[in-house]
Amino acid sequence: MITVDTPSPPYQDLTPDRILNAVESLGLRCDGRLLALNSYENRVYQVGIEESAPVIAKFYRPLRWTDEAILEEHRFTLELAEREIPVVAPLVDATGRSLHEFEGFRFTISPRQPGRAPELDDPDTLEWMGRFIGRIHAVGAIEPFAHRPTISIETFGEEPYRYIITNGFIPPDLEAAYISTVEDALQRVRAAFARAEPVALIRLHGDCHPGNVLWSDTGPHFVDFDDCRMGPAMQDIWMLLSGDRAEMTRQLSDFMEGYKEFHDFNQRELLLMEALRTLRLIHYSGWLAQRWSDPAFPASFPWFNTQRYWQDQILALREQAALMDEPPLFLG
Structure with a gap:
């Protein structure tokens, strides 16, 4: 081996x-x-x-x-x-x-598992997804991983941020703005995690976005556990929610109808939703930066590392900072 x-x-x-x-x-x-x-x-x-x-x-x-x-x-x-x-x-x-x-x-x-993207605007689909993710989390909570990492502020925020800065990816005229924006965002992420404590860490899919769910006549099939790791249950939930606050609240309610049949949900983790979204933004930029020497990446992501990309990142992170100041979604 x-x-x-x-x-x-x-x-x-x-x-x-x-x-x-x-x-x-x-x-x-x-x-x-x-x-x-x-x-x-x-x-x-x-x-x-x-x-x-x-x-x-x-x-x-x-x-x-x-x-x-x-x-x-x-x-x-x-x-x-x-x-x-x-x-x-x-x-x-x-x-x-x-x-x-x-x-x-x-x-x-x-x-090979055929399938299509799930229709996440359908309440029945969300409830179905909730049942199976609840079952995944029930198994994931039985024992911890021993060799795989944990989703944390350090691994998903601070480490990729340091890599981006120390390897000179930010244009000089945007560097000060990017640094101040990320530092502010990470401070709010830390505050969100502190407010949410205590949060259980369980084995997760880790990258449960709709592209990693294949839907067929028999329901969802979850694929690509390459990023599975320890983390809060909310990590496998927030990527399935989209739209404005009212839409996400409805989606979350439909999802939880199925999820709670198989696994308890700590509502304090709702405080982590925008914090986890912020960490993913930073982590994604760091991932692209770390892989930039792979010829497949410049060819597939030509928009990365351009002036416009970093301007958009600064804007997105400022928006996330504002969202982290808002109350979490309410789950009745």
């Missing part, structure tokens, strides 16, 4: 032949069909299999996670699947392995 400290080949060495050979090293027979899927952190492909349904092969970004952290993600999704919660878990081979290695690349194979 590769460890996080072992140099790994860059993605440009992940040729179509190597991808197919990796899949066939597990005893599968590829039919030559290969489709790159929308993924930036890792490399993900739909691979055709002879006389069988296609599979999804995910090749992990070198050096990002330890083997132990990846296997902990796999165990979590397999635990959820065993409890008949609709998540897409990795396939396990005859020896019980879910993480594989081929010519220096770590990868996993999972079944």
Whole structure:
């Protein structure tokens, strides 16, 4: 097994032949069909299999996670699947392995799950989503992760902010404004977390936006647990809410109709909603900055690191600071 400290080949060495050979090293027979899927952190492909349904092969970004952290993600999704919660878990081979290695690349194979984006303006859909996320959180609260990080002000706010500043991403004429805006926003985030205490930290999906939910006639399927980690339950909820305050209040009420059937919700976590949204803004900019040397990122995100981008970030963070001063959503 590769460890996080072992140099790994860059993605440009992940040729179509190597991808197919990796899949066939597990005893599968590829039919030559290969489709790159929308993924930036890792490399993900739909691979055709002879006389069988296609599979999804995910090749992990070198050096990002330890083997132990990846296997902990796999165990979590397999635990959820065993409890008949609709998540897409990795396939396990005859020896019980879910993480594989081929010519220096770590990868996993999972079944292909078709679906469409959920209609989050539909109350029944939100209630359905709430039931399954409630079940995920009920399992997530049983025990903590040992090898995966925690969503915190430090990891999602202060660390990416320091990286952006120390590596010179901010245009000189915007640097003072960006620094003062982020410092002010983080101060309000700290205050929000302090007001919300005590908050339980549980195992989460971690990146539960609508793009990571595939809807079919049988309901939702949750995919891409690559960012699963410890954190407050609200982290898996707020990204499903949108619109003005009245709209988000209605959406939250519909969602909680299902969620509370399976897991208790600490209403103090509503104080964290805009704080978590603020941390995601900062973290997203830091993520793009940290990956900017990957040729796929400038090609896919040409608007990043432009004057306009940083101006918009300053504006967005100022708006978030104002929102954090408002009362939290009310849940009857």
